[in-house]
Amino acid sequence: MTHARATAEGTLGIEFCGEWHHPTPGTTFSVGRDADLTVDTNQYLHRRLLAFDADGDLWWMSNIGQSISVSIATPDGAYQAVLGAGARVPLVFPEVTVMFSAGAYTYELGVRNHAASFTGRDPQATSDVGDGTTTIGAVTLTPSQRLLLIALCEPILRGGMVGASQLPSSAAAAARLGWPLTTFNRKLDNVCDKLDREGVQGLRGGVGKLATNRRARLVEHAILSRLVTPQDLDLLEVAAAASEKSVR
Incomplete structure (x- = not known):
């Protein structure tokens, strides 16, 4: 992997069902059942599960739910993390996939950070x-x-x-x-x-x-x-x- 300095001034994009959302630095963007991005009315999904905010030079994603874990990975699968309640992770890769499940449904978000500080390996590395x-x-x-x-x-x-x-x-x-x-x-x-x-x-x-x-x-x-x-x-x-x- 190669490293370069990131800045939160770049545009962060969050995709769900083909629609893009762009959080603004200085504000917190939430995802859940009743949030800035409402993904579903599923009663098993937290009202607010994820929060995206800029802190210093980085964008961060936080799990603000109570019982749902959240999985995150780069497109090539080389980097993966599971965020429990209260955990947060810096969004240092150009693109990640975020997945979480509530009841019988699994949800998938695409997150793209144009100011990312890392690049990964060849996605064909299988x-x-x-x-x-x-x-x-x-x-x-x-x-x-x-x-x-x-x-x-x-x-x-x-x-x-x-x-x-x-x-x-x-x-x-x-x-x-x-x-x-x-x-x-x-x-x-x-x-x-x-x-x-x-x-x-x-x-x-x-x-x-x-x-x-x-x-x-x-x-x-x-x-x-x-x-x-x-x-x-x-x-x-x-x-x-x-x-x-x-x-x-």
Whole structure:
């Protein structure tokens, strides 16, 4: 990465559903259910979840909610962070994607900072190996694990623009693949355990860890890390067609 001095005088742009919003230095711009940018009337979404403001030479994003974590990543997935309630992060990259989930819905914002102080690596820095597995950094997925992620991420991958997507249930994703629910859940556990060992937060089960929250966190990580991309949707169609043919 290369470094250059930033200034908050540059324009910060926040995109949601194809519409751009531009916070003004000296003011706080909020995002939530009842905010400067109202993303949805979803009762599970905080009235104000995010705040953008300029402090010194930098733009900052703060999680001002009470219980919703917020994921942020550069387009290449090289930089990622999870912001809990009360945390904030400087927006030093030219472009980041912000994702958060409330209830059954996942929301995605695009943030562009024309005065950013860092540039990242080549966004094509992913690799495929010849045995059918996919490697992103230290994480290797089997073909079936990759299909599971594609099925869970399908609404976002097909969205085409930054906005809101409904998270499929495990039963719906299993049906999309033609798998028994028990098989899907076992593979889901395997994927979550694998990523948990790599340090991905929010995927371990236990008291207070709802299944919906775990799936939402998995989807956020898969999208932001580029573990799956829109180009992978063809694999899902092939798998679904093969499953349908097998039951005829």
